[in-house]
Amino acid sequence: MKHVKRNILLNPGPATTTDTVKNAMVVPDICPRELEFGELTLSVRNDLIRAAYGEKNHTCVMLTSSGTGGVEACLTSVVPHEKKVLILNNGAYGERMQKICNAYGIGHVDYNQDWGYPLDLKIVEELLKNHQNEISHLAFIHHETTVGILNPLSELSALAAKYQVETIVDAMSSFAGMMINVEQDNIHYLVSSSNKCIQGMAGISYVIANLKSLLKTKEIKPRNFYFNLLENHLYLEKNKQFLFTPPVQTLYALRQAITEYFEEGPENRFARYASMYEIMKNKVQELGFEFLIEEKHHAKLLTAIMDPSSAAYSFNEMHDYLFERGFTIYPGKVGNINTFRLSNIGAIYPKDIEDFLVVFEEYLRLNKII
Ligand SMILES: Cc1ncc(COP(=O)(O)O)c(C=O)c1O
Known part of the structure; x- marks a missing residue:
């Protein structure tokens, strides 16, 4: 089976696929x-x-x-x-x-x-x-x-x-x-x-x-x-x-x-997605970000996060830093509100989200955004 570089796609699909799906x-x-x-x-x-x-x-x-x-x-x-x-x-x-x-x-x-x-x-x-x-x-x-x-x-x-x-x-x-x-x-x-x-x-x-x-x-x-x-x-x-x-x-x-x-089993897939959402949501909140929509309405499949107010923040720079390290994130504009979106669907696992959050925090601290 051919092994291909694994990217963690946090955009809302096309999502990360398994090697077995690629090879099929x-x-x-x-x-x-x-x-x-x-x-x-x-x-x-x-x-x-x-x-x-x-x-x-x-x-x-x-x-x-x-x-x-x-x-x-x-x-x-x-x-x-x-x-x-x-x-x-x-x-x-x-x-x-x-x-x-x-x-x-x-x-x-x-x-x-x-x-x-x-x-x-x-x-x-x-x-x-x-x-x-x-x-x-x-x-x-x-x-x-x-x-x-x-x-x-x-x-x-x-x-x-x-x-x-x-x-x-x-x-x-x-x-x-x-x-x-x-x-x-x-x-x-x-x-x-x-x-x-x-x-x-x-x-x-x-x-x-x-x-x-x-x-x-x-x-x-x-x-x-x-x-x-x-x-x-x-x-x-x-x-x-x-x-x-x-x-x-x-x-x-x-x-x-x-x-x-x-x-995998439907129940296990739903639980895996939901658990990745929880990990992401908790950390993003801990870092001081706010959500676009009230938490009780979250689908737990994708989270829209308000852009930070820091003048040092640039979505494109953050995107590129993360992309070079294997993580793809997605912008989102609603009216005149700028957000970025983190999705948690696809062949990704809690460890991938934890790895992403480490790099994400590293970028934010390095650039004094938080
Ligand atoms: C809810 C919903 N409807 C429709 C679409 C459009 O799908 P496509 O871009 O594959 O045409 C998308 C794409 O993300 C979606 O999320």
Whole structure:
């Protein structure tokens, strides 16, 4: 097995991968129309459904795209022309859903909350009630990665059920990093991608879709082509193949990543991520930093930290110092507030976070920032 330099990615994905996932991509060339590749495709789809606890009523549609492609596929394939989708926006990815709908002329009702603040369930309910005859879907981000806030999945899904609308949940940076059960959480369409908490390589987005709901979209005159969810699904079902050319090697890596997910065990993965968050949060607080959002709303997968006020601080210099030592951090701007973001997803472990914090503190002290 080829050994590759290990970088600790604390950016919110693509995340650090294991050597075994990297090496899984080195395979004999294969035509993706071969039966062997079809079996691989089917096994990945089935295991993603299993990871979402959706065996009873859900299917899995995989697309060759980054995560946004999966979100775009959902919004543009499932909302009937005469209906609207209620979009909850408290970060860049909620806003992106609105931009997608604008690009395609899809009707949407917006709840715009200031970024970094929790959604008010009463307002969501009011909007669902006031637009009862127009809204067919409720779309929101589970873990809003812009700021690291966790939106209340079960409560929002319960409201959707009460007003009989279907749910589109962008679980890009939470799926396989925390407990999500599409059945219990009343999720009709869950979107995620290969390169976040599932710990694979970038290039595949997937939608865990309620099969009955998806089949009903047959009645909607298509407004898309490549990203038509139903067409992609029907082709995958009938032929065990992607409708269009898949990222062959990325799928082998995803197969390995999913195997490692089940080997580690979902509960253990969630606990590992949460324990890294605790280590990071405690030290960052001890060093005198403040968080952008209230601690009780933290998703525990990514933390947005306010830039220090010291004139000696420069994000770029700090980034470069850390990067040269194998750690990648990420900036973040919310309105006029500057933050930097530390994520704790991927094939990284508590010891990596401890090592990072030593170098982080060393940089801050060396430059008299703290
Ligand atoms: C919550 C969320 N939604 C959507 C996306 C967009 O994914 P991509 O950049 O893979 O298109 C991201 C990316 O970080 C995300 O965190």
